Structure formats: C-alpha cells, structure tokens
Amino acid sequence: MLRLLQLELQKLxxxxxxxxxxxxxxxxxxxxxxxxxxxxxxxxxxxxxxGHYGVFNFPIVWHIMTFFASYFKLFFAIVVVSMxxxxxxxxxxxQNLIDxxxxxxxxLSKFYTIIFFSALSTLLIFxxxxxxxxxxxxxxxAHLIFRETEFLLAYFIKLVGFFSLCLFLGxxxxxxxxxxxxxxxxxxxxxxxxxxxxxxxxxxxxxKIQNFFPLKSIYKxxxxxxxxxxxxxxxxGQDFLYDFxxxxxxxxxxxxxxxxxxxxxxxxxxxxxx
Amino acid sequence: xxxxxxxxxxxxxxxxxxxxKDLSFTINKGNVYGILGPNGSGKSTTLGIxxxxxxxxxxxxxxxxxxxxxxxxxxxxGAIIERPNFYPYMTAEQNLKLVCRIKGVSHxxxxxxxxxxxxxxxxxxxxRTYSLGMKQRLAIASALLNDxxxxxxxxxxxxxxxxxxxxxxKIIKDIASTGTTILLASHLLDEVEKVCTHVVVLRKGExxxxxxxxxxISSHGFFELKAEKHNELKTLLxxxxxxxxxxxEDQLITxxxxxxxxxxxxxxxxxxxxxxxxxLVKRKESLEEQFLQLTxxxxx
Numbered sequence: 001m002l003r004l005l006q007l008e009l010q011k012l013x014x015x016x017x018x019x020x021x022x023x024x025x026x027x028x029x030x031x032x033x034x035x036x037x038x039x040x041x042x043x044x045x046x047x048x049x050x051g052h053y054g055v056f057n058f059p060i061v062w063h064i065m066t067f068f069a070s071y072f073k074l075f076f077a078i079v080v081v082s083m084x085x086x087x088x089x090x091x092x093x094x095q096n097l098i099d100x101x102x103x104x105x106x107x108l109s110k111f112y113t114i115i116f117f118s119a120l121s122t123l124l125i126f127x128x129x130x131x132x133x134x135x136x137x138x139x140x141x142a143h144l145i146f147r148e149t150e151f152l153l154a155y156f157i158k159l160v161g162f163f164s165l166c167l168f169l170g171x172x173x174x175x176x177x178x179x180x181x182x183x184x185x186x187x188x189x190x191x192x193x194x195x196x197x198x199x200x201x202x203x204x205x206x207x208k209i210q211n212f213f214p215l216k217s218i219y220k221x222x223x224x225x226x227x228x229x230x231x232x233x234x235x236x237g238q239d240f241l242y243d244f245x246x247x248x249x250x251x252x253x254x255x256x257x258x259x260x261x262x263x264x265x266x267x268x269x270x271x272x273x274x
Numbered sequence: 275x276x277x278x279x280x281x282x283x284x285x286x287x288x289x290x291x292x293x294x295k296d297l298s299f300t301i302n303k304g305n306v307y308g309i310l311g312p313n314g315s316g317k318s319t320t321l322g323i324x325x326x327x328x329x330x331x332x333x334x335x336x337x338x339x340x341x342x343x344x345x346x347x348x349x350x351x352g353a354i355i356e357r358p359n360f361y362p363y364m365t366a367e368q369n370l371k372l373v374c375r376i377k378g379v380s381h382x383x384x385x386x387x388x389x390x391x392x393x394x395x396x397x398x399x400x401x402r403t404y405s406l407g408m409k410q411r412l413a414i415a416s417a418l419l420n421d422x423x424x425x426x427x428x429x430x431x432x433x434x435x436x437x438x439x440x441x442x443x444k445i446i447k448d449i450a451s452t453g454t455t456i457l458l459a460s461h462l463l464d465e466v467e468k469v470c471t472h473v474v475v476l477r478k479g480e481x482x483x484x485x486x487x488x489x490x491i492s493s494h495g496f497f498e499l500k501a502e503k504h505n506e507l508k509t510l511l512x513x514x515x516x517x518x519x520x521x522x523e524d525q526l527i528t529x530x531x532x533x534x535x536x537x538x539x540x541x542x543x544x545x546x547x548x549x550x551x552x553x554l555v556k557r558k559e560s561l562e563e564q565f566l567q568l569t570x571x572x573x574x
Contacts, residue, residue: 003375011361091357094359097348101376
C-alpha cells in the first residue's frame with residue numbers, strides 16, 4: 001500500500017501544475033479561514049469581524065468550516081482527473097502496466113492517494129477549527145468542544161466520494177478537460193431529473209429521490225449552514241426548522257457510490273485494450 | 275531448455291478484425307528471438323497481450339513455469355514498445371526511480387544502466403528535452419533496470435536516424451552477448467537476421483514459420499542462369515530431378531534446388547548437354563527473400 005501511495009505521490013509532487021493545485025485546494029482554504037477570523041478593518045470606515053456572527057463558536061465551527069473548505073475540493077478534482085488524463089496522454093499507463101503494475105494496483109494507487117489527501121485535509125481542518133474555536137468561544141470542556149465532530153467524518157467521506165467520482169470520470173473519458181465537463185453535465189443532469197420529477201410527481205418526493213444521486217448525496221453530507229446561523233440568531237433558535245445534521249444513511253449512500261465508482265473504474269480499465 | 279514464455283492458441287479479435295489467430299510458440303531461455311511480419315500482422319498485439327495491456331479473446335499464455343501472475347512475471351521482464359513512454363516533467367533519473375518503485379528493485383542500478391546506454395551525463399535533464407534517439411535509449415535503460423530474464427523490444431529503431439539506429443543495434447548486440455534472452459519484433463529483416471537466432475514469422479495474425487533463422491534460410495539455394503539456348507535449358511531444368519521451382523524473368527532463369535549441388539557440377543552437366551551458359555550465379559536466399567516468399571505464397 002505504501003509503495004502504491006509513494007508511486008502516485010512521486011508522479012504528483014514532481015509535477016508543478018499538480019503541486020500548485022494541491023496547494024490551492026488544501027493549504028489555501030486554511031489561510032483564508034485564518035485570515036477571515038482576524039478582524040478586518042475596511043479602509044477605516046468600519047470593521048468587519050466574521051467571528052462576531054458566532055460562526056467560530058463550538059460546535060457550529062465544525063459545520064461552517066467543513067462546509068466552506070469543501071468548496072476548495074474542486075481544485076483537487078482537477079488534479080484527480082488529470083492524474084488519469086496525463087497517464088493516458090503520456091501513455092505512461094501502458095508503460096506502468098508493462099513494468100509490472102497490475103491494473104488493480106494502478107487504480108488502488110490513485111484511490112490511496114485520494115484517501116491520503118482527504119485525510120490530510122481533514123486533519124488540517126481539525127487543527128484550524130480547534131484553534132479558531134478555542135480562540136472565539138468561551139467553551140473549554142472537551143465534551144462540548146468535540147460535539148458535532150461528525151462533520152469532520154462527513155467532510156472526509158465527502159471528499160473521498162467526490163474524488164472517486166472524478167477518478168471514475170477520468171478513467172471513463174481519458175481526458176482531463178472532458179472529464180471536468182462531464183462532471184458539470186452530471187450536475188446539470190441531476191437538476192434536470194429533479195425538475196422533471198418535481199413537475200410530474202411532487203417536490204418532496206423529487207428531493208428524496210435526488211438525495212440518492214451522486215453529486216447531491218455528496219453535497220447533502222454537509223448541508224448549507226446559513227439557516228443554522230440565522231436560526232441561532234433568532235430568539236427561539238432551539239426550534240430546528242431545517243434538518244442539517246449528519247445522518248448515517250447519508251454516509252451509507254456516499255460510501256456506496258464511492259465503492260461503485262472505484263469498482264467501475266477498475267472494471268473499465270480491465271476491459272480496455274491500451 | 276527452460277521456457278520463459280509459452281503461448282497457446284492465442285486469439286485476439288478487434289470487432290470483426292482478427293489481429294492474432296490461433297498463435298502458439300514458446301520462447302526458451304538464452305536465445306534471441308525475432309518476431310517478423312509486415313505492418314499490421316499482429317506483432318504488437320501479441321506482445322501487448324503477453325505484456326498485460328491488451329486483453330486476449332481466446333487461448334492462453336504463461337510466463338516462466340506458469341506459477342506466477344502476469345504482473346509479477348513482468349517485474350522480471352524488461353520491455354519497450356513502439357514509442358518510449360515516460361513522464362515528460364520528470365528527469366531521466368526520476369523516471370527510472372519510478373520504474374524501480376514499480377518493479378520493486380533498489381535504485382542502485384540506475385547509474386549503471388544509464389551508463390550502458392550513454393545517458394549518464396544527461397540524467398538530470400527533463401525527459402521532454404530529449405531527442406527521440408535519447409528517449410529510446412532511456413527506454414532501454416529502464417527495461418534493463420531489473421536485470422531482466424528477457425528483454426522485449428518492439429520496433430526499437432522505428433523513427434530513428436541512421437546514427438540512432440546504429441546506436442540501438444549496438445546496444446542490443448551487447449546485451450545479447452551477455453546471454454540475456456531477447457525477443458525482438460520488427461519488420462526490418464536485416465535487423466532480425468543480424469541479431470536473432472530464432473524467428474517467428476507472422477502474417478495477418480497467423481504464424482507462418484517458427485524456428486531457427488539458419489533453418490529458415492537453409493534451402494539449398496538457387497542458380498541464376500542465362501544461355502543462348504534458352505528454351506533447351508529451360509526444358510532440361512524442368513525435367514531434372516534436382517530442381518524444383520523454375521522462374522523465368524526476361525532471359526534470366528532462376529532455378530531452385532531440391533538437393534545440394536555446387537556450381538561446378540552444374541556447369542559440367544550443362545557442358546555435357548551442349549549448353550553454354552553466358553551467366554551462372556549460385557545464391558542462397560537472404561532472409562528477406564525467404565520472408566517475402568513466405569508472406570506472399572499464402573496470399574490467395
């Protein structure tokens with residue numbers, strides 16, 4: 001396993017484009033978060049302090065951070081599709097196999113890399129959350145601090161699921177740009193199907209069905225936190241109108257998709273003549 | 275003899291096209307094999323199948339004694355196919371390190387092998403700055419990293435300039451002289467003739483010949499003849515038991531021998547019959563002629 005991971009890391013880290021994209025997708029968001037947690041002084045007219053809205057308090061900090069940081073996954077998605085696209089355009093996939101890598105190992109090396117970077121990102125966001133959370137909230141009891149850390153797990157699963165989808169699309173179309181276009185098409189397709197369903201049946205059934213679709217299910221793991229902030233500011237904030245928790249079945253759906261994507265990538269590669 | 279690669283009834287179909295048809299042969303240790311065939315005869319497809327990049331349709335093959343999986347066996351094989359494929363953004367050394375990692379061998383041989391192909395002074399240059407000849411030589415270095423049991427080369431001199439071709443051939447000969455088994459696919463016959471001891475001839479995916487190169491060429495040769503009494507000579511040859519095929523081109527008669535006969539004996543015979551030859555040459559077919567004969571005869 002370590003050998004496969006090392007292989008892929010060498011391929012990625014010696015490539016300047018991937019290095020930059022990895023930096024943007026994993027390191028940059030944390031700088032942004034750190035910066036935003038500092039009090040902004042906008043041209044001396046007014047001060048903007050994001051922390052003021054209570055977004056950095058425990059436990060909501062886990063939710064907010066993972067939600068925003070996960071948008072940067074799009075940059076690493078480019079790395080994932082090009083990880084496959086480059087192997088095809090350089091024909092190095094052929095050479096790798098001839099040198100004695102099996103097709104299974106080839107897919108696994110990509111998958112381990114996905115897990116590695118997802119775990120790294122989760123670890124980083126954990127550290128940032130702890131720092132900003134401790135700085136802004138008055139809570140210092142461990143069980144309160146670590147309440148709702150399931151968002152971290154959701155974040156991890158979300159990344160792995162999304163990148164596995166990208167991996168599959170990369171293997172499917174062999175070219176990075178087309179794979180990304182495909183991702184966008186899939187996004188549109190999910191909403192078109194939703195629209196058709198909502199029009200023909202009703203909205204809530206359509207939403208329920210849409211929640212099983214790959215992109216939507218990945219998104220659903222960490223729901224958008226705006227209502228939550230609004231609710232927490234409202235006087236009777238305890239009444240949750242909106243279900244933004246992390247549920248076991250949401251995990252199950254995404255894990256199932258992940259397994260399917262990896263399996264299909266392998267099957268596709270196995271059937272293919274290179 | 276120790277078998278390295280055994281192929282049994284291998285068939286590959288691309289849709290309606292049969293690229294390899296019921297092909298069987300065995301590669302034994304210590305010999306230098308050539309796979310000959312015109313373009314599109316299934317050489318690369320066959321190699322692709324045994325190298326795990328093309329899926330077979332039917333039949334089977336196994337490496338060594340048949341107890342190792344293909345991808346593990348490939349770690350003991352060195353192969354380069356058509357074009358050298360490396361990561362353009364990595365240096366030669368980094369590329370070779372990656373290959374070492376895949377094959378699970380130590381990095382210690384990298385410099386040694388780069389020396390063999392004469393690229394040691396360029397090892398820190400990026401692959402994309404290399405010329406085609408250098409790329410091909412790097413590919414050979416990479417194939418040698420694990421001191422392979424067998425070296426597979428598919429059209430190694432394709433697209434190279436004369437110097438490049440010369441360099442590659444010299445490297446191949448040097449490797450062959452160390453006793454490494456080599457499998458060389460090519461449509462360049464003199465290449466095969468110069469290097470190989472055994473040959474497999476393919477045409478449209480079918481095996482036409484497999485065996486030693488010298489046996490393939492070891493017909494008894496032929497005479498090229500010219501005489502004033504053209505027709506008499508022709509009739510005489512046709513009725514003589516020592517001659518098989520007779521070909522006439524303009525005034526030149528080519529008579530293929532069924533049994534050994536030297537030029538002196540033949541000339542004496544002709545003299546006795548009262549035929550004076552104006553032209554007499556005894557030749558043996560080159561591999562090229564033999565190959566063309568093999569690949570043409572079955573055209574219909």
